[in-house]
Amino acid sequence: MFKRNFAKFNQAMGFQRSSNWQKVQHGNDLSTNERAPNSCHPVTNEAVSDDANYSSWMVDHPSALTSFDQMMKDAKGKKIVVFLDYDGTLSPIVNDPDRAFMSPEMRAAVREVAKCFPTAIISGRSRDKVKGFVQLNNIYYAGSHGMDIMAPPRPVRSSDGKYHTVSLDRKGNEAVFQPAQKFLPAMQKILKELEVAVRKIPGARVENNRFCVSIHFRQVRQEDYGMLEEKVKSILKHYPDFRLGWGKKVMEIRPSIEWDKGNALEYFLDTLGLGNCTDVLPVYIGDDRTDEDAFKVIRKRGLGYPIVVASSPKDTKASYSLYDPSEVLTFLLRLARWRKSSSSSRSLSQVWGVSS
Ligand SMILES: O=P(O)(O)OC[C@H]1O[C@H](O[C@H]2O[C@H](CO)[C@@H](O)[C@H](O)[C@H]2O)[C@H](O)[C@@H](O)[C@@H]1O
Numbered sequence: 320m321f322k323r324n325f326a327k328f329n330q331a332m333g334f335q336r337s338s339n340w341q342k343v344q345h346g347n348d349l350s351t352n353e354r355a356p357n358s359c360h361p362v363t364n365e366a367v368s369d370d371a372n373y374s375s376w377m378v379d380h381p382s383a384l385t386s387f388d389q390m391m392k393d394a395k396g397k398k399i400v401v402f403l404d405y406d407g408t409l410s411p412i413v414n415d416p417d418r419a420f421m422s423p424e425m426r427a428a429v430r431e432v433a434k435c436f437p438t439a440i441i442s443g444r445s446r447d448k449v450k451g452f453v454q455l456n457n458i459y460y461a462g463s464h465g466m467d468i469m470a471p472p473r474p475v476r477s478s479d480g481k482y483h484t485v486s487l488d489r490k491g492n493e494a495v496f497q498p499a500q501k502f503l504p505a506m507q508k509i510l511k512e513l514e515v516a517v518r519k520i521p522g523a524r525v526e527n528n529r530f531c532v533s534i535h536f537r538q539v540r541q542e543d544y545g546m547l548e549e550k551v552k553s554i555l556k557h558y559p560d561f562r563l564g565w566g567k568k569v570m571e572i573r574p575s576i577e578w579d580k581g582n583a584l585e586y587f588l589d590t591l592g593l594g595n596c597t598d599v600l601p602v603y604i605g606d607d608r609t610d611e612d613a614f615k616v617i618r619k620r621g622l623g624y625p626i627v628v629a630s631s632p633k634d635t636k637a638s639y640s641l642y643d644p645s646e647v648l649t650f651l652l653r654l655a656r657w658r659k660s661s662s663s664s665r666s667l668s669q670v671w672g673v674s675s
Pocket residue numbers: 404405406407411412413414415416419441442443444526528533535537566567568569571607609
C-alpha cells in the first residue's frame with residue numbers, strides 16, 4: 320500500500336512513471352498488453368523486461384511530465400494551442416465503446432486548460448458523440464477523424480482553395496466544415512451492410528461515426544478475427560472510394576480523401592487566425608495511429624509538442640510521451656497552472672494573441 324501511494328505521489332508530482340506494479344493493477348488498456356480488465360497478475364520477469372524496453376524507448380520519447388519545465392521554458396512568448404484526442408487519451412480504453420466515460424476530474428482539467436488556451440478535441444467518434452462525452456462548451460470539436468469540424472467562423476484562405484463548404488451554425492458563432500459530405504449516402508449504405516454482416520459474429524459491433532464507421536473486435540474471440548476481417552473487406556471491395564484503417568482492436572472505414580487529423584489541426588489553426596504565425600506552438604496529445612498524422616504535421620511545422628499516450632513502446636512520430644490518461648490529467652493540470660502563474664497580470668486575449 321505504501322509503495323502504491325508513494326508511486327502515485329511521485330507520479331502526481333511528475334517525478335517518475337507509474338511502476339510496473341501499478342500497470343498490472345490498473346490493467347485497463349487492453350490494446351497494449353491485452354490483459355483482461357482489472358486483472359491482477361504478479362510481476363514477472365517478462366514484466367521486468369517490458370519495463371527495460373519501455374525505459375529505453377523513453378530515451379527518444381521522454382515523459383512530458385519530467386520534461387515539463389523545459390518544455391514550458393521553451394514555450395515562453397509562444398501561442399500555445401491545445402489539441403486532444405478522446406479515447407485512450409482523455410478516457411481509458413474500455414470494452415464497451417458506449418461507456419468510455421471521462422472522469423469529472425479530467426473534465427475539470429480540460430475546462431481549465433481551455434480557459435487558458437484555444438483547445439480542440441479531434442476524435443474518431445462522431446462529433447456529437449464526443450461532445451456528449453466531454454460536455455464542455457468552451458472548446459472546439461472535430462469528429463470522424465477530423466472530417467466533421469466545428470470551428471470559429473473566420474473566413475479561411477488556402478492556397479489551393481481546398482477549404483470550402485463551410486456553413487455557419489444557427490447563432491453564427493461557429494462554422495461547420497465537412498470535407499467528406501458527398502460520401503455520406505454511401506457511408507450509410509456501408510454501415511447498414513456491415514451491421515447485417517457482423518450480426519452472427521459474437522462480440523463484434525459496428526459504430527456509426529458519421530463520416531466513418533468503426534468495426535470493433537475487442538470482444539470477439541480471436542479465432543473469429545479472420546472471418547470478421549474477410550466480411551468487412553468483401554463489403555469494402557464494392558466501395559472503391561473508401562478505405563480501411565486499423566486502430567486499437569478496431570477496423571475503421573472512411574472515405575479515401577486526403578483529410579486526416581493533421582489536416583484538421585491545420586484547419587483549426589487557420590480558423591483561429593494562427594495558421595501563418597511562426598510563434599504558434601501546438602500541443603497535441605493522442606494515443607492511436609490516426610493521431611500520428613497530427614504528430615507529423617507538428618514535426619513538419621517545426622514548432623510544437625506532439626505527445627503520445629503509450630504504456631508500451633511503439634513506433635511514433637511523437638517527441639514526448641505520457642503513460643496513460645491519468646498522466647494526461649496531471650499534464651493538463653500543470654499546463655493550466657503554469658499559464659495562470661505565468662500570466663496572472665495579462666488578459667487572455669494577450670495570452671492567446673487572438674480576440675477571445
Ligand atoms: O480518435 P479517438 O477519439 O481515439 O477514437 C478512436 C476510436 O476510439 C474508440 O474505440 C477505442 O476505444 C473504445 C472505448 O475505450 C474501445 O472499446 C475500442 O476498442 C478502441 O478502439 C471508438 O469507439 C472508435 O469508434 C474510434 O474510432
